[in-house]
Amino acid sequence: xxxxxxKEDTKMFLTGNEVLxxxxxxxxxxxxxxxxxxxxxxxxxxxxxxxxxxxxxxxQTEDEISAGFSTLGGIxxxxxxxxxxxxxxxxxxxxAMSMAxxxxxxxxxxxxxxxxxxxxxxxxAQQETRLTCYGGNGEGFRIVYSTAGHQDLFDYMIKAxxxxxxYRFPTFVLADGYQGKMREPVTLYDPASRxxxxxxxxxxxxAPGKIGTDRPSNHLRNTFNMExxxxxxxDEYAVDFAKLEDEISEYEEYKxxxxxxxxxTHGIVARSARTAIDELREKGVxxxxxxxxxxxxxxxxxxxxxxxxAKQILFTESAxxxxxxxxxEAVYGLxxxxxxxxxxxxxxxxxxxxxxxxxxxxxxxxx
Amino acid sequence: MTTKILELPPNLPKSQxxxxxxxxxxxxxxxxxxxxxxxxxxxxxxxxEKSVFGCDIGCSLLxxxxxxxxxxxxxxxxxxxxxxxxxxxxxEAIGIAYMGDGGxxxxxxxxxxxxxxxxxxxxxxxxxxxxxGMTGGQMSPTTLPGQRTETTPYGRDCSVTGKPAKxxxxxxxxxxxxxxxxxxASVSNLRKLRSxxxxxxxxxxxxxxxxxxxxxxxxxxxxxxxxxxxxRLQTMEExxxxxxxxxxxxx
Amino acid sequence: MRTKIALAGEGGQGxxxxxxxxxxxxxxxxxxxxxxxxxxxxxxxxVSIAFCQISDKTIGEPRYSKADIVIxxxxxxxxxxxxxxxxNTTIVYDSSICTEAPxxxxxxxxxxxxxxxxxxxxxxxxxxxxxxxxxxAATNVLELKDIKNAMEMALGKKFDAKPELRELNYKALExxxxxxxxxxxx
Numbered sequence: 001x002x003x004x005x006x007k008e009d010t011k012m013f014l015t016g017n018e019v020l021x022x023x024x025x026x027x028x029x030x031x032x033x034x035x036x037x038x039x040x041x042x043x044x045x046x047x048x049x050x051x052x053x054x055x056x057x058x059x060q061t062e063d064e065i066s067a068g069f070s071t072l073g074g075i076x077x078x079x080x081x082x083x084x085x086x087x088x089x090x091x092x093x094x095x096a097m098s099m100a101x102x103x104x105x106x107x108x109x110x111x112x113x114x115x116x117x118x119x120x121x122x123x124x125a126q127q128e129t130r131l132t133c134y135g136g137n138g139e140g141f142r143i144v145y146s147t148a149g150h151q152d153l154f155d156y157m158i159k160a161x162x163x164x165x166x167y168r169f170p171t172f173v174l175a176d177g178y179q180g181k182m183r184e185p186v187t188l189y190d191p192a193s194r195x196x197x198x199x200x201x202x203x204x205x206x207a208p209g210k211i212g213t214d215r216p217s218n219h220l221r222n223t224f225n226m227e228x229x230x231x232x233x234x235d236e237y238a239v240d241f242a243k244l245e246d247e248i249s250e251y252e253e254y255k256x257x258x259x260x261x262x263x264x265t266h267g268i269v270a271r272s273a274r275t276a277i278d279e280l281r282e283k284g285v286x287x288x289x290x291x292x293x294x295x296x297x298x299x300x301x302x303x304x305x306x307x308x309x310a311k312q313i314l315f316t317e318s319a320x321x322x323x324x325x326x327x328x329e330a331v332y333g334l335x336x337x338x339x340x341x342x343x344x345x346x347x348x349x350x351x352x353x354x355x356x357x358x359x360x361x362x363x364x365x366x367x
Numbered sequence: 368m369t370t371k372i373l374e375l376p377p378n379l380p381k382s383q384x385x386x387x388x389x390x391x392x393x394x395x396x397x398x399x400x401x402x403x404x405x406x407x408x409x410x411x412x413x414x415x416e417k418s419v420f421g422c423d424i425g426c427s428l429l430x431x432x433x434x435x436x437x438x439x440x441x442x443x444x445x446x447x448x449x450x451x452x453x454x455x456x457x458x459e460a461i462g463i464a465y466m467g468d469g470g471x472x473x474x475x476x477x478x479x480x481x482x483x484x485x486x487x488x489x490x491x492x493x494x495x496x497x498x499x500g501m502t503g504g505q506m507s508p509t510t511l512p513g514q515r516t517e518t519t520p521y522g523r524d525c526s527v528t529g530k531p532a533k534x535x536x537x538x539x540x541x542x543x544x545x546x547x548x549x550x551x552a553s554v555s556n557l558r559k560l561r562s563x564x565x566x567x568x569x570x571x572x573x574x575x576x577x578x579x580x581x582x583x584x585x586x587x588x589x590x591x592x593x594x595x596x597x598x599r600l601q602t603m604e605e606x607x608x609x610x611x612x613x614x615x616x617x618x
Numbered sequence: 619m620r621t622k623i624a625l626a627g628e629g630g631q632g633x634x635x636x637x638x639x640x641x642x643x644x645x646x647x648x649x650x651x652x653x654x655x656x657x658x659x660x661x662x663x664x665v666s667i668a669f670c671q672i673s674d675k676t677i678g679e680p681r682y683s684k685a686d687i688v689i690x691x692x693x694x695x696x697x698x699x700x701x702x703x704x705x706n707t708t709i710v711y712d713s714s715i716c717t718e719a720p721x722x723x724x725x726x727x728x729x730x731x732x733x734x735x736x737x738x739x740x741x742x743x744x745x746x747x748x749x750x751x752x753x754x755a756a757t758n759v760l761e762l763k764d765i766k767n768a769m770e771m772a773l774g775k776k777f778d779a780k781p782e783l784r785e786l787n788y789k790a791l792e793x794x795x796x797x798x799x800x801x802x803x804x
Contacts, residue, residue, distance in 0.1 A: 013645040031456050059455050062481035066448035069441065073452020076439060077419075081456060095442055123656060149680075178680045182654040183641060205419045205437040205453060206460055212435070217384065219432040221440040223424070268680055275678030351683035 002030050002056045006188045014186055016179040017042030019150045020110050022188050023157035024082055025050065028198050029108075031057040031074045031081040035067045037089040038122035039177035040112035044084070064089035068096025072105050076220070078203025080161055084110040086177070088119060090128050090135070097170050098136030102222040104237070106164035106201075110157065110173045112180040115345035124177035125345040126267055129322040132174050133296045139234065141241050143171040143248065144295040146266040150186035153179060156293075158191050163248060165199040169241065174295065176318075178268050178347065241297065249299035252291045253306065255281065259288025261357055262310035262336075266292055266323050268347075269316055275350030280357055287357055295323065300330045307331045312360055313338035316353060320344050339365040380406035382415045384435040391429045393500075395596065397554045397583030398426060401494055402433050404557050405463075408564035409436070414461050414572060419453050421446040423466035423475070426500040430465060444475025451478075451487040461571050462489035469499045472508040472532045479534075483542045483576060490567050490577040493534055496585040497603065504588030508532035511606060516588075531606065538578045539612035546575040549613040553582040555600055563611075566618040582607055620673035621759045622682045625749075626699045627691030629666045632746030635772075637668030639750060643760050643768035644672040652677045665698045672759050687757060689749060696720045710752055710798075728756070730797045736790070744790035751794020765791065 074081035100107035115121030567577035714734035
C-alpha cells in the first residue's frame with residue numbers, strides 16, 4: 001500500500017506533468033516504470049520527488065521498450081503500475097502495449113504527444129492519436145481518454161486505473177506537450193471524497209495459494225498455434241470491447257444543440273474551440289463543439305446525432321486529420337458537408353478557428 | 368518363463384509440468400535437458416512457490432507450460448524486462464528469464480546488459496545453440512566461425528560479421544562482483560549444470576543477479592547426427608570457455 | 619478581461635524565471651492563469667518564449683495568435699515573435715541588446731535599456747528582474763505586492779541567506795518599473 005498525499009481538496013498551480021504524478025498517487029498507484037523523453041519527464045521527476053512520502057516504487061529502465069515490458073511485469077505481479085511516454089518513445093513502446101492488448105493486462109500509460117514523425121519537436125502535437133488508438137500489430141482494443149487541461153488530467157488519470165483494472169484493456173491518458181508543460185490552476189482531491197472506489201488489484205503471477213493444492217500453476221501466453229485458436233480469443237475480445245461504448249464512452253458538447261457549424265476536435269484544441277465559439281456566438285454565429293473524450297471507444301450515437309443536426313462540420317486538429325479519419329468512419333452514411341483546419345504539430349488558436357468558420361459562412365462547404 | 372514389464376514412472380522434478388512432457392522440442396534438442404535440470408535445482412532449493420518463469424520468443428517459447436510454476440511468455444527479447452518488472456514490484460519473487468542466444472545477445476541485449484549493471488534480482492538463463500532455431504536456423508551472435516546457417520550458407524565469415532559474442536565474459540565484466548553470479552555451463556555435463564543452477568538460484572534468493580549461459584545443441588538446424596552433434600558441442604566448449612566467471616564464498 | 623503576454627529572449631536570459639514569477643503572482647492574486655514555456659529542442663542556447671495569460675475568467679485556448687504585449691530581448695527574439703504582433707499589440711524591446719528596432723506594425727513600440735542598466739548600475743544577474751519591473755509597469759494586470767509576494771516564494775530562501783540579494787532584486791524591480799512612464803494600455 002502507498003500513502004496518499006492528497007487528503008482533502010487542494011487547489012494548486014501546477015504543470016500537467018506534475019498533476020499526472022499526483023493523480024497516480026491519488027489513484028493509489030504503487031509503481032512507475034519510466035524512461036526520459038521530453039515532454040513527459042516531469043511526471044517521473046515529480047513521482048520520484050514524492051517517493052519518501054508516498055513509499056511507492058520507481059524504476060528508470062534502459063529504454064521505452066523495457067519501460068513498457070517491465071510495467072507489464074509489475075502489473076502481472078499484482079501492482080497498480082503505470083508508465084508514461086511520448087513521440088518516438090510511444091512508437092517503441094507499442095510492442096508492450098500490444099502484449100497488454102493480447103493478454104488483457106491492465107496497462108496504464110500517459111502519452112504526452114510531441115511533434116512527429118520522427119524526432120520532430122519536443123513541444124506539442126496531436127500526431128500520436130492514431131498510434132495511441134490503433135498502434136501495434138492488433139485491432140486497437142484500447143481505451144483512450146483525450147484530456148483538455150489539468151483538471152481533466154487529474155480526473156482521467158485516476159479513472160484510467162479503474163477502467164483498466166475493471167475491463168482489462170490497456171488504457172491511455174492522451175495529452176500533449178502543452179498540457180504537460182503548461183501551468184494552470186487545478187483542484188486535487190482524494191477520489192474517495194468523490195465516491196470513487198479504486199478497483200482492487202490482483203496478482204496473475206505468484207497469486208496466493210500453493211501450486212498444485214490451492215491452485216494450478218498459471219501459464220500466461222500470447223502465442224497460439226492455430227489461426228482459429230487466435231480468432232476465437234479475439235472474437236471474444238471484440239464482443240467485450242463493443243460493450244464498452246455504452247458503458248464508458250464519454251464526450252463533451254459545447255453549445256452544440258443549435259449549432260449550425262459544428263466543430264469536431266479533441267484534447268487541448270477543444271479549449272481553443274471554446275474560445276472561438278464564445279467569440280463567434282457574440283457575433284451571432286451559431287457555432288458549437290462536439291469533443292469526444294474517449295477516442296476509443298467513441299461515443300458514436302451522440303456523435304451521429306450532433307453531426308446530423310449541423311449544417312456544416314469543421315474538423316480541427318494539431319495533426320493531419322487523425323481524429324477526423326476515425327470520426328468519418330463512425331458517421332458513415334451521414335451527409336453533412338465538412339471542412340478541415342489541420343495544423344500539423346502546431347497549436348490551433350481561437351483566432352484560427354474563428355477565421356476558418358467565417359470563411360465557411362461566406363462560402364459554405366459542399367462535400 | 369514369463370516376461371514381466373516393470374512400469375516405472377519417469378523421474379520428474381516437482382517444478383516440471385507433468386502434462387507438458389518433453390516432446391515439445393525437436394528430437395535431440397537441448398532445451399528439455401536444460402529445463403529439467405533447472406526444475407530439479409528449483410526443487411532442491413525449495414523455490415517453486417516463489418519462482419516466476421518468463422520465456423522469450425524463439426525455441427525457448429515452447430517452454431511456456433513446461434514448468435509447474437507461474438510462467439509468462441513475453442515478446443522477442445523482452446523477457447528480461449518483464450521479469451525484472453515482476454521482481455521490482457514483488458521483491459520476494461525469484462525471477463527467472465529464459466532465452467536463447469538471439470533473445471539475450473541480439474534483440475534483447477540492452478536488457479541483459481542493463482539488468483546486469485543494475486544487479487536486478489533475477490536469474491537469466493541464456494541457452495546458446497549458436498543459431499536462431501525457431502525461425503529456421505539463421506546466424507546468431509554466437510554462430511561459430513565458418514558455421515553454415517541459412518544466412519551464412521557458405522560459412523560464417525568473421526571478417527564480415529564479426530566474431531561470435533561471448534555473453535558470459537561480457538556480463539562478468541559489467542556485473543557487480545559482490546552480488547552477482549556469472550557462469551557458463553554445458554548440456555554435456557548435467558550434474559555440473561545442476562550445481563551451477565543451484566548456485567545461481569541461491570544467489571538470486573539472497574537478492575543477487577545471476578547469469579548462466581548454457582551451451583546447448585540443435586541437431587535439426589545443425590543437420591548433424593549424434594556423433595557430429597557431440598563433436599560440435601565439443602568444439603563450442605573449446606571456443607566458449609565453460610567455467611564460473613563470477614562467484615563468491617557460500618554459494 | 620484576459621491579458622496575453624509573450625516574453626522572448628535567448629536561453630539563459632532568465633525569461634522563463636520571470637514568467638514563472640509573473641504567473642505565480644497572478645495565481646496568488648486569485649486570477650485565472652495559464653503559462654506555457656516554449657523551448658526549442660535545445661533547452662539552452664535557443665530562443666526561449668514564455669506564453670502567459672492572466673484573466674478574470676476561465677481561460678480557453680492555451681496558445682494565442684496575437685499577444686497584447688510582447689517583450690523581445692534579442693534580435694532573434696524579435697524575428698521569432700513578430701508573428702504574435704498585430705495592431706493591438708504593444709512591443710517592449712531591449713535597445714541595449716537588439717541591434718535593430720522591431721519593424722512590425724504594432725500599437726506601440728517601447729525601447730528600454732535594461733541590459734545596460736543591469737550591467738552598469740546593478741548586476742547582470744538581475745537583468746530579468748528589471749524586465750519584470752518593466753512588464754509590471756506596462757500592464758494593468760497585477761500589483762507590485764503580488765509580484766513581491768511571488769518573488770519571495772521563488773527566491774525567499776536565497777534572500778534570507780543573503781539579504782543584500784533581496785535589496786538588489788527589489789531595486790532592479792523598481793528601476794524596471796521606472797523605465798516605463800506610460801501604461802501600454804493592456
